[in-house]
Amino acid sequence: MQVLNSPTQTSPSYATQEPFLIFDNLSKVYPTPTGDFVVLDGIDLAINEGEFVCVIGHSGCGKSTLLDMVAGFRQPTNGEVRLQTQAIQAPGPDRMVVFQNYSLLPWLTAYENIYLGVKSVFPGKSEAIKKRIVMEHLEMVGLADVANKKPSALSGGMKQRVCIARALALRPKVLILDEPFGALDPITREELQEELLTIWRDHQITVLMITHDIDEALFLSDRVVMMTNGPAAKIGEIMLVPFARPRERARMMEDPKFYELRNEALDFLYHRHAHADD
């Protein structure tokens, strides 16, 4: 408990590492007939290898645009996103995305959905190895027995597990999650959060996740990036989450520090940067 209560003691030793994923003065402007519409304005952020970072903010704050530029779906107007010093220009399997609405192909089984990516990304590997990669990752998310089921036969939580398995099967450097658990019921959401943490620990993967849920962000991440409201959204504050890992939800909830951080985040979102609608 003492460790949990003293953030200074647990602040990660990132200072010694080279940043892995860098947002360098990133801006996104959409030209409109009535003038330029600035979505994101000067985002600077350095994420370390193996770090778990959550981005929170109100809808319309450009979180998804930010994520799209990391994934490579959109190009920044100014600045750039660099992964291991390489500027990101196009989508690629080194930055796998788990979308909110599952995005599994409904006419393919869970196995085929994962296999499609494995086949495309590892064309040189033998059929047996590709098959093993798919099955290993289905097992990782505990879904080996529904490998031959189509998405329509799976629950929301199962679909999202398949998506995570598909993403990780391609050995990405960064796992990008766009409100992955937003559509799930609270119990499934908590289960998947814990599974995600286990997978993150086992794979030593860098995770960038967008969420609406402050509790989720605090439970999962090393740092919470809080965005100001759009247009021209910026990074408002970056909150360090000092809880020791592996984390236990029940223990974290007992920690006064948790409520301190939670209130700080709530204050940021609902007072200092309250949405016009709220």
Next chain:
Amino acid sequence: MTAPLDIRPARSRFNLQKFANSSLDALKGLVPPAVAILIFLVIWQVLTMGPDANLPTPVRTVQETWELIINPFFNYGGTDKGLFWQVWTSLQRVALGFTLAAVVGIALGILVGTSSLMYSALDPLFQILRTVPPLAWLPISLAAFQQANPSAIFVIFITAIWPIIINTTEGVRQIPQDYNNVARVLQLSKSEYFFKILFPATVPYIFTGLRIGIGLSWLAIVAAEMLIGGVGIGFFIWDAWNSSRISDIIIAILYVGIVGLLLDRLIVFIGGLVLPEEQKQ
């Protein structure tokens, strides 16, 4: 409306027809259309019963066309053939023209749907041409082909192709952005994208186009055959009009309607076989 009055008949019926319930339900479904047809026939009979009616009564229609009804397979040479052969000839033309329209239409639709340049270039043209009535194409195709049969087939082709193109294009353009994003992240090859994403996602739209197309084909063939002559249900109707065999026309119209319905059902049936399970509504 007391309770015993309500319950008793229901219970007794249930006990009597415990095993016949499902077939009874099916029969019940047939009652409204049967009643509607009966009312239609009665109105027809009443309207045409007068001494100076221009059209035959239903009873007279059946009497006069009894030969045609009981023997659809006769063949006395020339255009003097039973209704089966007339319809069969028309169907062959439709099959050829429609198949061509399906192949070309789907290919063009995918091309136009995947390329925004092609879309902006060709969509206005399609939108104009699709409104041209089928028969307006007949003179120009006669001029081009110089023969009746290819002209009729071309009219079918050109009539059926627009809804197929337009629906296929729409299907391609409606592919959910998520699927395209998945394809981009996974860096799928062109053929993989085509067979695993584009085609399965577009199939329901293609079948909508095919269904509209087959309906239009059947509309067009009857009209085109009236003008080109020879064997075929369209010319049969025209020929009957010229020989004042009004009853024959009525029977032929019934045939045309039933065959049109069957063609529509056929496309729906094939669609049911081809459509990915998850794409069915």
